[in-house]
Amino acid sequence: MLLEQIKQILGESGDIIKLDFMTGGVSPRAATIIAVDGLVNTRAVGVEVIEPLTLHGITWFAAQKEESNVNEIVRSILSGDAALIFDGEEKATVFDSKGFSLRGISEPGQENVIKGPKDSFIEAIRTNTALIRRRLNTPSLRLVDVKLGKEAQTNAVVVYLDGKAEPEKVQEVLKRLEKVSEKFIKSTSSIEESLKDSRWSIFPQVMYTERPDKLCANIAEGKIGILVDGYPLAFVVPAVFNMLFQSGEDYSQNYAHGSYVRLLRYVGAFLSLIIPAFYVAITTFHHEMLPTNLMLSIIKSKQAVSFTTFLEVFSLLVAFEILIEAGIRLPKSIGQAVSIIGGLVVGDAAVSAKLISPAIVVVVATTGICGFVVSNGDLANSFRITRILLLVSAGFAGLYGLSLGLIFMLYYLCQTTSLGAPYMTAYKDGDSAIRDGLLRLPRGRHKTGRN
Amino acid sequence: MKQSIITVLIVFVVISVMSSARYFPRMTEITLAEPVFVLGIDKHEEAGSRVSILYEKIEGADEGGDDVNQKYTDFAEGSSPAAALETLKKRFPREMAVSTAEYFLIGEEAAGENLEKYTDFLARNNTLRLTSSIFIVRGEAAEACRILTETRTLDILRNYGEYSGINAISRSMEFYELLSEMAGGSAFTVPALVFKEHSGEIIVVPSGYAVICGGALAGFLEPDAARGYNLLTNKSVYSTVELADGAAARLENARRQIRFEWNEDDKNLLKGIVIDVSFNTRIIDSAGHDSLFKKEQNRVIYAEIQKVIAASKKLGCDFLGIGELLRMRHPVRWERLQSCWNEIYAGTPVKINISSEVR
Numbered sequence: 001m002l003l004e005q006i007k008q009i010l011g012e013s014g015d016i017i018k019l020d021f022m023t024g025g026v027s028p029r030a031a032t033i034i035a036v037d038g039l040v041n042t043r044a045v046g047v048e049v050i051e052p053l054t055l056h057g058i059t060w061f062a063a064q065k066e067e068s069n070v071n072e073i074v075r076s077i078l079s080g081d082a083a084l085i086f087d088g089e090e091k092a093t094v095f096d097s098k099g100f101s102l103r104g105i106s107e108p109g110q111e112n113v114i115k116g117p118k119d120s121f122i123e124a125i126r127t128n129t130a131l132i133r134r135r136l137n138t139p140s141l142r143l144v145d146v147k148l149g150k151e152a153q154t155n156a157v158v159v160y161l162d163g164k165a166e167p168e169k170v171q172e173v174l175k176r177l178e179k180v181s182e183k184f185i186k187s188t189s190s191i192e193e194s195l196k197d198s199r200w201s202i203f204p205q206v207m208y209t210e211r212p213d214k215l216c217a218n219i220a221e222g223k224i225g226i227l228v229d230g231y232p233l234a235f236v237v238p239a240v241f242n243m244l245f246q247s248g249e250d251y252s253q254n255y256a257h258g259s260y261v262r263l264l265r266y267v268g269a270f271l272s273l274i275i276p277a278f279y280v281a282i283t284t285f286h287h288e289m290l291p292t293n294l295m296l297s298i299i300k301s302k303q304a305v306s307f308t309t310f311l312e313v314f315s316l317l318v319a320f321e322i323l324i325e326a327g328i329r330l331p332k333s334i335g336q337a338v339s340i341i342g343g344l345v346v347g348d349a350a351v352s353a354k355l356i357s358p359a360i361v362v363v364v365a366t367t368g369i370c371g372f373v374v375s376n377g378d379l380a381n382s383f384r385i386t387r388i389l390l391l392v393s394a395g396f397a398g399l400y401g402l403s404l405g406l407i408f409m410l411y412y413l414c415q416t417t418s419l420g421a422p423y424m425t426a427y428k429d430g431d432s433a434i435r436d437g438l439l440r441l442p443r444g445r446h447k448t449g450r451n
Numbered sequence: 452m453k454q455s456i457i458t459v460l461i462v463f464v465v466i467s468v469m470s471s472a473r474y475f476p477r478m479t480e481i482t483l484a485e486p487v488f489v490l491g492i493d494k495h496e497e498a499g500s501r502v503s504i505l506y507e508k509i510e511g512a513d514e515g516g517d518d519v520n521q522k523y524t525d526f527a528e529g530s531s532p533a534a535a536l537e538t539l540k541k542r543f544p545r546e547m548a549v550s551t552a553e554y555f556l557i558g559e560e561a562a563g564e565n566l567e568k569y570t571d572f573l574a575r576n577n578t579l580r581l582t583s584s585i586f587i588v589r590g591e592a593a594e595a596c597r598i599l600t601e602t603r604t605l606d607i608l609r610n611y612g613e614y615s616g617i618n619a620i621s622r623s624m625e626f627y628e629l630l631s632e633m634a635g636g637s638a639f640t641v642p643a644l645v646f647k648e649h650s651g652e653i654i655v656v657p658s659g660y661a662v663i664c665g666g667a668l669a670g671f672l673e674p675d676a677a678r679g680y681n682l683l684t685n686k687s688v689y690s691t692v693e694l695a696d697g698a699a700a701r702l703e704n705a706r707r708q709i710r711f712e713w714n715e716d717d718k719n720l721l722k723g724i725v726i727d728v729s730f731n732t733r734i735i736d737s738a739g740h741d742s743l744f745k746k747e748q749n750r751v752i753y754a755e756i757q758k759v760i761a762a763s764k765k766l767g768c769d770f771l772g773i774g775e776l777l778r779m780r781h782p783v784r785w786e787r788l789q790s791c792w793n794e795i796y797a798g799t800p801v802k803i804n805i806s807s808e809v810r
Contacts, residue, residue, distance in 0.1 A: 200452055285476035287484050288550030288578040295486060295551060302482045309480065397466060398476035404462070 003085045005070045025057015030087040039080035041099025063096035108210045115252035120210045125229040131212040151183040155229040164222040173224050195237050197417045204378035205418040207239035238419035242426035242437045244376040250440045258440035268373030273387050275367045276313045277394035277402045283309045285398025304354040310395040312356045316364045479546045486551035491592030492569050493558035498528035502535040503593035505600050524600040526593050532572040550578040555585045556592035562668035581627035586644040587661035595655045604654045638664040638770040664768035676762045679755035705730040721799050729806045749805045756803050764797045
């Protein structure tokens, strides 16, 4: 019997509500309501399902459907729906009566802008899809439901504009999401790695955003968005390199300021990659490039330091990374104080103790500051790894090694793809590189729909 | 993935092999570098060339905690300047940073033999800077390095032109300017360094010019002739003239015009050269005879210009650029004269007209 099967599958959990009652009306029947306490809106079920059934033998709950598949019924119950099963029946009526606690729509945590919307995605997928519907009020907006995780069957939605997004790419996204092999979606990486063309790449091939307006802007350009229940962000594919340098602020400011800030990001990113490697190369292999006074100053400042320049830079970079990680984990109340202690006091003490030279502190501090200019967190993390690789190559062969490293990195970026789209497609020619790549030209001069 | 690993491995192996073969830059900690400030080149009779250096080594700190920098000199011989430098580098206990050399000194004998050989060595060394100053030493460059080290008078070179105690009477020249002059092919001058007694010890100071003609040293221009040379060629923004009784004036905005006079019968025959020199004079000290100052000053300047003209004729070398001017103005006549221009110039009378305005 269906009811027995459902009870067997759910087991004896303390939060499973199993209410047996008799319906009223002309032909009273025994029925059972099964729901999960905490997920279901018990008041709605009580007032709009049980009460009218008990009194009149009918119910006027709007969102309901009939389901005979026991697995689907169980999934619905575990999602927050209430299932009504009459004795002897082999089908259930499932009421969409979710009532779990939700966080309210708040300001984005990391992608805040001055001139722009202040709402962001939350964990509930239907609220998120509603935010998108409000902005893209077009019948060509498509939201395809998918289930992720072999056991968890987490709800996800693929969002795209019919007629704008390439159908092959949409099908490819759906295919990749179906292939998510994990039983439970433990983190966003499960979804990201399934969408990537190359899982071993250290550069992000999927962009994430917590802003509905940013997602809608990308969807309007023909990109595909993926929302996952339980995660307050959306994924955008294909994500090409220049997208990771864009920020919502660029488009809400005057184009000149937007272009200036975007160029600043590129310059900051480049400097954060090469400054440590360049410093090691110059001071270890190419002294002749240093002006005499600077060379003498560096020699004097390094006189009592026992370690090589490469070791100094490498160890301080690692210390800086540790400081960043520690800063993330620390409680907010003491995080700032510890950062100041770590940065200023320990750094100063290390210089006084002749463990490192003052110039190295300047180099690493500048590198860190330039690295924070990159707006996309995944790209910034990639640069943190790449910077160390370039440092090692410069430590081997000076500027030649640094050049080889940069060439290899450029080659790697050029042959990376995201859902088949070349990663560096925005820079394929001067025109596209300037319009919405390196600069942000005034509206009306952007080409859209590029993947 | 496998392909990427193989590619990285191949690159790594190639780098390792080429590093061992020294195709890659050599790694040296900057603290091991000892900066060289002066690089001298001389001709050596037995070996061929001698290279000398003045370098600095930090040897600790004094009571106040400041670094005590000691300067030293060293030299080595070799069949060529490059070989001598290599010998010196190998003997050097630490890393010799020649890239910091601010001054190149070329000895008199070396410059007299073939200046191009030594400048070529300096230009081809990719660690040396083209903006270093260059001097021709009236003597041996190695001796100049030794004196600069022992007397600690490197600052004289550093404050060149502004050192109040000794008037350099010459303008500094950077190495790339010398290369440019050599590429031009005509005669030119290079600042000279001389050994001079000062307060009981021998020091090295810039004084006058060395005249380079045909790619080799032809002679030297003494300080009094050098002043006239500076006026004629606008090498100095200003020049100070001192009269016998202590009066002094500063000459500014010197302008020169050179005219050529041709024989009336044969227009291709050069009859004479007229040099008109005009400038502004700012009196520093007239020594009480304002009305005669201008006449006396013009006389002194005339004498100085005469000296430089006489020097150029004596050396048989037109380093004043008169021939170049003739070439630009009268190219057809120049074609007939250029083959023996130095001889023609030596025999052509030069008239000098001086005019000045006293402020």
